Amino acid sequence: MSTKLSLQSVAKAFGTNQVLRDVSLDINTGEVVSFIGASGSGKTTLLRCINLLETLDSGSILLDEKDITAVGLDANPVRRRIGIVFQSFNLFPHMSIRRNITLALTEVLKKSADEANETASSLLARLGLADKIDSYPDRLSGGQQQRVAIARALALNPEVLLLDEITSALDPELVGEVLDVVRELKGSGITLLLATHEMGFAREISDRVCFLADGTVAEVGPPSQLLSSPTDARTQQFLQRVINAGRLRG
Amino acid sequence: MPRWDRVKKSFFDWERLTDSFPRLLEAFVLDIKIFAWTTPCILIAAVFIAIARSTRNPALFPVRVFVIAYTDIMRGVPVILWIYLVGFGVPGIGLERPWNSPLIWGSVALGLTYSAYVAEVFRAGIDSVHESQRAAARSLGLSSAQTMRHVILPQAIRRVIPPLMNDMVSLQKDVALVSLIGPIEILRQAGIDKAKFANFTPFVGAALIFLAITIPLTRLTDWLLTRERDRTGASKVR
Numbered sequence: 308m309s310t311k312l313s314l315q316s317v318a319k320a321f322g323t324n325q326v327l328r329d330v331s332l333d334i335n336t337g338e339v340v341s342f343i344g345a346s347g348s349g350k351t352t353l354l355r356c357i358n359l360l361e362t363l364d365s366g367s368i369l370l371d372e373k374d375i376t377a378v379g380l381d382a383n384p385v386r387r388r389i390g391i392v393f394q395s396f397n398l399f400p401h402m403s404i405r406r407n408i409t410l411a412l413t414e415v416l417k418k419s420a421d422e423a424n425e426t427a428s429s430l431l432a433r434l435g436l437a438d439k440i441d442s443y444p445d446r447l448s449g450g451q452q453q454r455v456a457i458a459r460a461l462a463l464n465p466e467v468l469l470l471d472e473i474t475s476a477l478d479p480e481l482v483g484e485v486l487d488v489v490r491e492l493k494g495s496g497i498t499l500l501l502a503t504h505e506m507g508f509a510r511e512i513s514d515r516v517c518f519l520a521d522g523t524v525a526e527v528g529p530p531s532q533l534l535s536s537p538t539d540a541r542t543q544q545f546l547q548r549v550i551n552a553g554r555l556r557g
Numbered sequence: 558m559p560r561w562d563r564v565k566k567s568f569f570d571w572e573r574l575t576d577s578f579p580r581l582l583e584a585f586v587l588d589i590k591i592f593a594w595t596t597p598c599i600l601i602a603a604v605f606i607a608i609a610r611s612t613r614n615p616a617l618f619p620v621r622v623f624v625i626a627y628t629d630i631m632r633g634v635p636v637i638l639w640i641y642l643v644g645f646g647v648p649g650i651g652l653e654r655p656w657n658s659p660l661i662w663g664s665v666a667l668g669l670t671y672s673a674y675v676a677e678v679f680r681a682g683i684d685s686v687h688e689s690q691r692a693a694a695r696s697l698g699l700s701s702a703q704t705m706r707h708v709i710l711p712q713a714i715r716r717v718i719p720p721l722m723n724d725m726v727s728l729q730k731d732v733a734l735v736s737l738i739g740p741i742e743i744l745r746q747a748g749i750d751k752a753k754f755a756n757f758t759p760f761v762g763a764a765l766i767f768l769a770i771t772i773p774l775t776r777l778t779d780w781l782l783t784r785e786r787d788r789t790g791a792s793k794v795r
Binding site: 355358360382383384386387390391393395397398399400401410411414415459460463 | 692693695696703707711715
């Protein structure tokens, strides 16, 4: 297995708040890695750094062994290869669902309108949203919006997809339909990185789970091991709190 | 109201009104022309000023400074002063006909000041679009210019249509200020008729003509906004 993404001593601070201190991790092609950790542990920041929405203070990120965080490097071609889905969907409210998906295809990849429409229809059909293609985001339920957001990211055919707490803003009964989409993605060759509070889902889908604490990787391993018999004291504490809150069966 | 009869006679004289009304209408055509050619210039200039001010590239810092100075200076001086300064000043440097026309330079003065006001409206709109929209667009590989054009500006413009129309209604009226440096538009014509009749009714006539334009303009804006909301928005709360 080849290394798709290599995080090397990634550090990022916002003012005096040192969110990421020293995060290092290699992720294989097609692997599914879940980042877990307390609120504020830097899961979201890490994903935003990988998508180059944030600039690193130090360290570097390698995509296919090429440093994508090098100074002066054009971020736009990299972002096409790394998709991100946000907690709050961030669909473009003034555009139809179709246009939300085709925008980057026609403007960034310079595809024809027909070709872009084709991609949008087939993606939406795959996600069970074919009838929504000409609706506007505000008319859709949260779960539907999030599935559209996934379709929008997938339209560019990214090699890596970052899922940033994509079910946190959803009503419980809508979580399932979004997670089903993610299940379907696994094994398609795409590399998936999740920031999540859905411990059950992380256990089910992940090849590895990575626990972030104090701005570093406190512990990383297969879900069966990390979630059942963690070795790091901070992981144990965190999981105990999660179990007490009823979010994971012990 | 013992003096009501006199007021009625000098402000609401039907015969004077019907007499001067055709002349007022004719003069109003010039107001509409000035409005018609300044409005697109103002809107285009204002969008570019607002975009220049919203740029984040450190290399464009001098542009931002220039634009901030421009809006501060333009907004800091009464419109009428700019009309005098530009309208008399620029032709004064010895331009030949027709380029010394106060009509041209009065319009330019209006355009300069209003583009500064309208730019601030656009900037407020641009700032009001949530940062997450920019993040979503950039994450798809759109450049910052593409993000501005396809994602930020369309949302910003929709949001600022009411204050924008406010400024346009205001401009529609301020066009009359150009009369102070010469051109015979409706206010000037009303003044001439007032002097001729020794009666203020022509001013009331001019007011009615302005209202006939500004009120439908405002209603149109409301209608456009409602339609837009119905198309994209969630269902209404009663």
